Amino acid sequence: MKDLIKYIAQALVDNPDIVEVSEVLGEQTSVIELRVAKEDLGKVIGKGGKTAKAMRTILSAASAKVRKRAVLEIIE
Amino acid sequence: MNTLEIEGKNIDEAIEKACREFNVPREKMNIEILSEGSKGFLGLVGTKKARIKASLLSLDVALEKDFEPPREIKEAAPARKVVEPKKTSAAAIEPGENAAGEAKELLQGILSRMGLKFPVSVEETAEAITLNIKGDGSGLLIGKGGQTLDAIQYILNKAVGKSGRDKRMIVLDTEEYRDRRDEYLIALAAKLGGKVKKTKKPLTINHMSARDRRVIHLALKSDEALTTRSRGEGAYRKIIILPSKKE
Numbered sequence: 001m002k003d004l005i006k007y008i009a010q011a012l013v014d015n016p017d018i019v020e021v022s023e024v025l026g027e028q029t030s031v032i033e034l035r036v037a038k039e040d041l042g043k044v045i046g047k048g049g050k051t052a053k054a055m056r057t058i059l060s061a062a063s064a065k066v067r068k069r070a071v072l073e074i075i076e
Numbered sequence: 077m078n079t080l081e082i083e084g085k086n087i088d089e090a091i092e093k094a095c096r097e098f099n100v101p102r103e104k105m106n107i108e109i110l111s112e113g114s115k116g117f118l119g120l121v122g123t124k125k126a127r128i129k130a131s132l133l134s135l136d137v138a139l140e141k142d143f144e145p146p147r148e149i150k151e152a153a154p155a156r157k158v159v160e161p162k163k164t165s166a167a168a169i170e171p172g173e174n175a176a177g178e179a180k181e182l183l184q185g186i187l188s189r190m191g192l193k194f195p196v197s198v199e200e201t202a203e204a205i206t207l208n209i210k211g212d213g214s215g216l217l218i219g220k221g222g223q224t225l226d227a228i229q230y231i232l233n234k235a236v237g238k239s240g241r242d243k244r245m246i247v248l249d250t251e252e253y254r255d256r257r258d259e260y261l262i263a264l265a266a267k268l269g270g271k272v273k274k275t276k277k278p279l280t281i282n283h284m285s286a287r288d289r290r291v292i293h294l295a296l297k298s299d300e301a302l303t304t305r306s307r308g309e310g311a312y313r314k315i316i317i318l319p320s321k322k323e
Binding site for chain 2: 003004007008011012014043046048050051053054055057058061062064065066
């Protein structure tokens with residue numbers, strides 16, 4: 001899951017080297033934290049949160065496959 | 077020619093059942109939507125099943141066995157750590173090929189990280205780059221109302237479009253979902269349009285994506301007696317079908 005978000009985020013931003021993803025594992029639900037460069041924040045959130053929403057949708061599809069839940073947090 | 081009436085939770089499911097029943101791909105069947113089904117109230121009261129009537133288009137295809145997509149496992153795209161904005165000497169770039177290749181690579185990267193190793197084919201026209209994923213029929217990639225497919229498509233457009241070289245739209249499709257969806261929407265538009273004409277009262281369809289709304293608008297455009305409009309904001313934009321002012 002972590003790799004998936006990292007991969008997508010790196011494709012979207014201007015500074016792929018500054019993309020950092022960490023995963024806090026839970027029994028059922030894991031939280032994926034995404035950190036990007038300040039000027040790229042808008043790129044991963046998108047207009048009205050549209051990009052963030054798309055990433056979350058992809059994430060839920062991917063985690064549904066392994067019967068888990070994952071939530072994406074974008075950290076400022 | 078045998079015709080079957082098939083029920084399902086929704087039209088997509090009913091069509092899928094029909095495909096299995098006849099063992100042919102969707103496009104080789106003639107499908108008539110009898111009732112659309114509804115989730116009812118809170119999924120408890122008044123649930124109605126979707127019903128379709130399905131028959132084969134012609135006899136000679138009846139035994140074709142190519143329905144089950146071969147589960148070939150394609151090698152995962154070579155892991156690309158960093159998608160660097162390519163600052164190659166601009167003149168040498170053939171804009172088309174580059175964007176399509178980039179989109180395909182990116183898509184395969186996303187799929188392999190989702191644990192899905194499906195082959196992807198690319199088709200290019202002057203207006204769009206179409207990426208077709210050969211899925212396993214599970215619908216996982218499509219999601220409710222196509223939301224997963226749309227999300228990946230949106231990301232691809234963002235990521236590939238940011239270099240700004242190629243202005244073409246990237247369209248993502250799997251298991252003929254886009255065509256099936258169009259068919260369903262056009263049938264829905266026709267049905268609701270008929271209802272509006274009969275009752276002379278406007279009808280609202282639940283919020284749907286811009287693409288889906290466009291299909292409905294276009295389907296009813298030629299009908300003089302009806303007008304279509306969108307109302308609401310963002311993801312909650314709904315479509316309204318109303319009777320035209322002049323009779």
